[in-house]
Amino acid sequence: MDNESVIQIRNLTKVYRDFWGRKKVQALNSLSLEVKKGEVFGLLGPNGSGKTTTLKLLLGLLFPTEGEITVMGKPAHDVEKNEQIGYLPEESYLYRFLNADETLDFYGRLFNMSAKVRKERKDALIELVGLDKARRRQLKEYSKGMTRRIGLAQALINDPDLVLLDEPTSGLDPLGTRDMKDMILKLRDEGKTVVMCSHLLADVQDVCDRIAILYSGELKVIGSVSELLQEQDETQILTSRLSDDVIREVKEVLARHKAEVVKVDHPKTTLEDLFLRTVHESKTRPGRRFVPGERPGEDTSEEDGAKTPPATAAKVEEAAS
Amino acid sequence: MLTDIQQFDPLFALLKWVAVVVVCAGIAAAVAVVISLSEGGMTGPAKIWSAIRRAIGDLFGMSLRRVGAIAGLTMKESIRRQDVLVGVVFVLLFMFAGWFLSGSDVDTPAKPYISFVLMAIRWLTIPVALLLACWGLPADIKARSLHTVVTKPVRRTEVVLGRMLGYSAIITMGVALMGAVGYVWIVRHVPPDAQSQLTSRVPVYGTLSFITRTGEPAQHGSNVGDMWTFRSFIEGNTRARAVYHFEDLDVGHIRSDDGVQLEYRFELFRSFKGNIEQEVQAQLALVNEDAGLRVPYPPVPFEVREFADIQTRSSREGGRTPIVNIPRKLTYTPEGERESRSVDLFDDLMKDGKLTIEVRCVDAAQYLGAARTDLFIRSPDRPFSSGYVKAIAGTWMMALLVVVLGTTASTFVKGPVATLLTFSLVLTGLSLRPFMSKLLGEYNQGKVIGGGVLESAYRIVTQMNVQSPLPEGAATSVIKWVDSRVFEGLLLLQNVIPDFTHFDMTPFVANGFDVPWSNSMMPAIATTVAFVLPCLILGYFCLQWRELEAK
Numbered sequence: 063m064d065n066e067s068v069i070q071i072r073n074l075t076k077v078y079r080d081f082w083g084r085k086k087v088q089a090l091n092s093l094s095l096e097v098k099k100g101e102v103f104g105l106l107g108p109n110g111s112g113k114t115t116t117l118k119l120l121l122g123l124l125f126p127t128e129g130e131i132t133v134m135g136k137p138a139h140d141v142e143k144n145e146q147i148g149y150l151p152e153e154s155y156l157y158r159f160l161n162a163d164e165t166l167d168f169y170g171r172l173f174n175m176s177a178k179v180r181k182e183r184k185d186a187l188i189e190l191v192g193l194d195k196a197r198r199r200q201l202k203e204y205s206k207g208m209t210r211r212i213g214l215a216q217a218l219i220n221d222p223d224l225v226l227l228d229e230p231t232s233g234l235d236p237l238g239t240r241d242m243k244d245m246i247l248k249l250r251d252e253g254k255t256v257v258m259c260s261h262l263l264a265d266v267q268d269v270c271d272r273i274a275i276l277y278s279g280e281l282k283v284i285g286s287v288s289e290l291l292q293e294q295d296e297t298q299i300l301t302s303r304l305s306d307d308v309i310r311e312v313k314e315v316l317a318r319h320k321a322e323v324v325k326v327d328h329p330k331t332t333l334e335d336l337f338l339r340t341v342h343e344s345k346t347r348p349g350r351r352f353v354p355g356e357r358p359g360e361d362t363s364e365e366d367g368a369k370t371p372p373a374t375a376a377k378v379e380e381a382a383s
Numbered sequence: 384m385l386t387d388i389q390q391f392d393p394l395f396a397l398l399k400w401v402a403v404v405v406v407c408a409g410i411a412a413a414v415a416v417v418i419s420l421s422e423g424g425m426t427g428p429a430k431i432w433s434a435i436r437r438a439i440g441d442l443f444g445m446s447l448r449r450v451g452a453i454a455g456l457t458m459k460e461s462i463r464r465q466d467v468l469v470g471v472v473f474v475l476l477f478m479f480a481g482w483f484l485s486g487s488d489v490d491t492p493a494k495p496y497i498s499f500v501l502m503a504i505r506w507l508t509i510p511v512a513l514l515l516a517c518w519g520l521p522a523d524i525k526a527r528s529l530h531t532v533v534t535k536p537v538r539r540t541e542v543v544l545g546r547m548l549g550y551s552a553i554i555t556m557g558v559a560l561m562g563a564v565g566y567v568w569i570v571r572h573v574p575p576d577a578q579s580q581l582t583s584r585v586p587v588y589g590t591l592s593f594i595t596r597t598g599e600p601a602q603h604g605s606n607v608g609d610m611w612t613f614r615s616f617i618e619g620n621t622r623a624r625a626v627y628h629f630e631d632l633d634v635g636h637i638r639s640d641d642g643v644q645l646e647y648r649f650e651l652f653r654s655f656k657g658n659i660e661q662e663v664q665a666q667l668a669l670v671n672e673d674a675g676l677r678v679p680y681p682p683v684p685f686e687v688r689e690f691a692d693i694q695t696r697s698s699r700e701g702g703r704t705p706i707v708n709i710p711r712k713l714t715y716t717p718e719g720e721r722e723s724r725s726v727d728l729f730d731d732l733m734k735d736g737k738l739t740i741e742v743r744c745v746d747a748a749q750y751l752g753a754a755r756t757d758l759f760i761r762s763p764d765r766p767f768s769s770g771y772v773k774a775i776a777g778t779w780m781m782a783l784l785v786v787v788l789g790t791t792a793s794t795f796v797k798g799p800v801a802t803l804l805t806f807s808l809v810l811t812g813l814s815l816r817p818f819m820s821k822l823l824g825e826y827n828q829g830k831v832i833g834g835g836v837l838e839s840a841y842r843i844v845t846q847m848n849v850q851s852p853l854p855e856g857a858a859t860s861v862i863k864w865v866d867s868r869v870f871e872g873l874l875l876l877q878n879v880i881p882d883f884t885h886f887d888m889t890p891f892v893a894n895g896f897d898v899p900w901s902n903s904m905m906p907a908i909a910t911t912v913a914f915v916l917p918c919l920i921l922g923y924f925c926l927q928w929r930e931l932e933a934k
Contacts, residue, residue: 122533
């Protein structure tokens with residue numbers, strides 16, 4: 063195995079068959095890919111494209127019809143590989159009659175952890191996922207977001223080197239989504255490998271280093287996010303706010319170089335960013351209401367000084383020279 | 384010293400177990416190889432070998448902590464899902480049972496109470512064990528909570544064993560609780576005059592042989608036309624005797640008030656009515672052939688009645704089978720002598736732990752029926768709790784076996800099917816297995832009337848008499864060959880289906896006997912233990928080769 067390679071998939075084919083052995087669905091068709099150590103890898107695709115099947119094959123929950131899978135240098139059916147893996151399923155398939163404490167303690171015992179280590183990990187993870195106040199409540203009383211959080215905690219109980227996340231932000235509110243994404247980035251910073259599958263493209267774009275796009279069980283695209291998303295025949299310059307005169311001059315300069323100005327406008331923030339800023343403002347300054355046109359995070363009071371001018375983005379289509 | 388009718392031979396049981404396991408494993412391996420060849424070509428057998436190696440690793444690499452975690456989870460699941468509410472049914476049953484049980488048996492008033500309690504515990508425990516074991520894993524798979532477990536470094540053996548242990552712990556607690564409540568209930572509800580029946584008699588059995596009317600030794604007595612060969616008869620006022628030989632007697636064990644207590648229950652067959660007002664008489668004699676001693680005791684013959692059911696005895700003899708207390712010092716007058724002699728029971732009559740007791744019928748032309756269990760030395764009684772606890776342990780072991788079978792079944796089929804499968808095994812083991820044993824016994828002795836499956840079918844179709852031999856020819860050879868294979872398959876099946884009759888110890892306790900170890904407890908323990916390892920391995924492979932996420 064390549065030292066840097068955490069997952070190796072070669073010619074992986076998965077055919078679901080019925081009771082009589084007749085072919086029902088071909089979920090994967092000769093899939094080959096590799097995930098390197100320390101990267102956040104995204105598996106994308108529409109429903110039924112084979113993302114979750116791939117994850118489950120990696121975990122040994124399904125058996126390949128053809129092909130080979132190596133995870134952490136071991137075959138997928140080898141349970142010992144699970145020592146280094148953390149898995150968050152699409153739905154948090156946990157025991158609903160347990161509370162958060164018992165849940166983490168149970169999964170800790172499955173990793174043969176001593177009582178002392180279990181307690182330390184349990185306390186740290188419950189605090190990390192923000193369930194300290196609900197740690198004694200049975201999971202059946204949890205909201206979906208809380209269930210996802212405890213699901214993430216159980217996936218991290220063994221401090222895994224490889225984390226497999228199936229739709230990690232599904233069911234989470236924007237705050238939870240942000241936390242989850244931050245957590246993924248933190249895991250990457252700690253040198254861990256993360257493989258996630260999702261159809262929430264914005265989330266994938268935010269956190270993934272590399273992605274693979276599957277369609278009908280076949281690999282269509284694979285590469286780094288930055289490379290794949292880069293528009294090679296356009297250039298974008300981001301500056302502080304420009305006056306109309308300056309914009310006119312820039313256009314003249316560009317025209318001299320035979321470049322066509324496609325669009326000049328002010329860049330938009332994301333809805334997620336706006337939401338998070340609103341929540342943050344509401345927490346820090348309770349009772350304050352925003353007037354129409356005013357945006358959270360922009361302090362317009364005179365004593366706070368002049369507001370920061372928003373940036374202007376000019377998108378220029380380079381002329382073919 | 385024989386305290387049981389049938390002795391349990393652990394070595395024979397072990398060898399038989401090994402043979403059955405090896406045959407079953409061989410068949411399974413052969414089937415697996417054939418399937419693997421058809422599915423994976425020449426690489427198939429290599430995959431089978433790899434799977435077997437992995438299974439061995441998984442079996443020996445089990446972590447007690449993980450098994451304990453899964454067992455603990457299983458217990459919590461059962462408790463929090465309130466499966467244990469079956470206890471409410473138990474309490475309700477016991478609250479009202481007293482209305483229907485009192486005075487239902489004149490002679491043994493304690494018997495219905497004991498039988499009811501043991502039966503109630505059994506038939507409340509078995510369904511709970513069945514439902515717990517058969518539905519747990521499938522529900523776990525359906526809810527996909529098992530997926531989160533098996534994506535941890537958990538071996539399938541740990542999942543199966545953990546589940547088995549968890550359910551067993553729940554069952555153990557339930558049976559212990561119901562057993563304790565049942566004991567108190569029996570002691571409180573049995574009428575005061577029947578409290579003396581709450582005891583555990585410990586019989587010491589001898590072997591039985593006969594002496595014919597002409598004085599010749601024989602294995603059997605006279606046949607009076609009774610189809611039931613359990614008892615054999617001796618003719619009255621002849622030299623015919625029923626001879627009980629007791630060996631390896633431990634005086635310290637059987638001594639009762641510095642003597643020995645005998646208990647007997649003989650049957651009677653009258654060849655003529657005679658004096659219907661007068662009972663037929665019989666007599667016991669303690670014999671030491673080597674020393675030439677023959678001591679009649681009790682000195683006066685005792686009465687035996689035909690159809691001597693316990694109820695008729697009860698009015699005269701206090702509701703108990705007749706008891707003879709033999710004192711240590713015996714005085715008797717030998718035949719042909721005038722002077723009486725004294726002998727010591729232990730020193731003179733019981734030499735080297737051996738004692739012979741002869742029974743003869745006094746009245747001419749009347750017949751006394753004797754079976755091996757009709758006369759035994761009664762060791763000092765044990766407390767009622769001794770037999771009761773063993774009977775509860777029998778129910779407990781039966782429930783454990785149901786848990787083991789149910790959990791195994793649930794690894795390859797869904798809950799309802801697993802329940803049906805396990806329940807069928809229980810019913811077969813309870814009711815059909817004795818029939819299978821009888822049939823196979825007859826087959827081994829060549830006494831199967833009408834032949835096997837094919838031969839029977841042939842005879843039905845051709846309307847051929849079961850006694851007539853089949854016509855010679857190739858077809859007959861084929862029929863006989865197929866029938867032999869079917870019988871062999873049946874033989875294997877008989878050994879694969881657990882014998883649940885071993886677990887019913889109620890008759891011993893209800894009739895005031897202690898539960899014998901060799902005859903009852905050891906077979907029950909062996910049956911339970913014998914199925915644990917094969918079921919664990921079978922469950923492992925079923926779960927290992929099952930795609931948990933298969934669509």
